[in-house]
Amino acid sequence: MDFDVIVVGGGNAGLCAAMSAKENGAKVLLLERSPIFYRGGNSRHTRDIRYAHDKPNRYTLGSYTAENFYNDLLDVTKGETNKELARFFVEKSQDIILWMQNHGCKFQPTIKGALHLSNSVAFFSGGGKSLVNNYYQYCKKIGVKIIYNAFVVDLKFKNEKFYSVVVNYKHSLHEITAKSVVLACGGFQSNMEQLKKIWGDKAKNIIIRGTPYDEGNIFKVLIENDAMPIGDPKNAHMLALDARAPKFDGGIVTRLDCIPFGIVVNKNSERFYDEGEDIWPKRYAIWGHILINQPDQIGYAIFDSKVLNLFMPSAFPAFSAHSLEELSRKLGLNSYKLIETIANYNNHLSLGKFDPSILDDCKTINLEPPKSHWALPIDNPPFYAYPLKPGITFTYFSVKVNKNAQVLKTNGEPFENVFAAGEIMSGNILSKGYMAGTGLTIGTVFGITAGREAANVR
16 A cells, blocks of 8 residues: 555645544555645635633633533534534533644634634634644644645545556546545535536535635545435535625635625615524524525625724625715616615614624514514715625535444445545535534544544554
């Protein structure tokens, strides 16, 4: 065998797997499809990780117990999660901060504008790019072999066991053998042909928030080799992005967090969903699903000067105007209808005590759709707006795994030496919905597990 463990994919999950495997005595090869500048997959665009902890610490302001974490997960997934794996992943999250620090990650106190996250997540100093760079440096230090621009196009099996990977490298195919493989190569959200099969013509208006390299070819290979799929192809981490964002790789700076503090209308200047349904970290990743069903998959978040400093802005400046009529012209909306919609909203407010840190009692009365919290009148110019389009961060349609991160066959039995971590198996935990920082937790917990278990294959 050329190696003990081959790790396919060099984002957070793959890096955790590579470090874990190496520290468990394995000879490790990490294959990253992207060039070195774009290494790290979607992890480059992250900023925090959710974890359970019983008391405040330097990086989080309060406690967030394993039971809190588990119950929040049940809430956002509506109970549609593998409860055994969910319990495992939540319990293991209690140990990851120290592990991450020991492998080069640096943390910082909670950032401004993240009130609802102050108890539940830890923020990386320097963001995801810094996290990824520190992990690559650590991999190099401990002797993990890394090859960039290495596109794994196939997996070969012998007697139902993994035998080798086939890699397109420098315009030629190479076969590399190993005792085991860890697949951490993301979802299929960058595969526009696949998205069109799922969403039809709506797919042309979807923005891919992260890496253009996650096309799902290895997921397809696994299914062809009897791996068990889990999840719904339409379910994904889908959020509202600034409509001016690039098609690929715009990252977290194109995300819009202003929605709870105003209203959202479609191209017909009509509201269509409760903007204050729940705290934003539990709801921001459903807005892509909401927008994709609106005309031309476009929306507009509208608010006034009262709330301008309550959220982190997009990388693009908001449209602004001193009157709603002027704002509607800038957005290309029917001014009469927009003014009517905002007046109707303002006339149905029940003003309580506004508090963006909790589910407050500022709401609408007898209005459809309602706004359940943070409902303030839009009446204090200047007025502002951001155009919205649906964005995908990663898909939830996945391969099924067990607590050892082994990929399961359709008969429920595990492949002896095939492991998965990160987005490619995220559907075991996330069937729908999302909580901020959870993707990194999945990648870290199952990456560490997959690396350790893969190193122990004999």
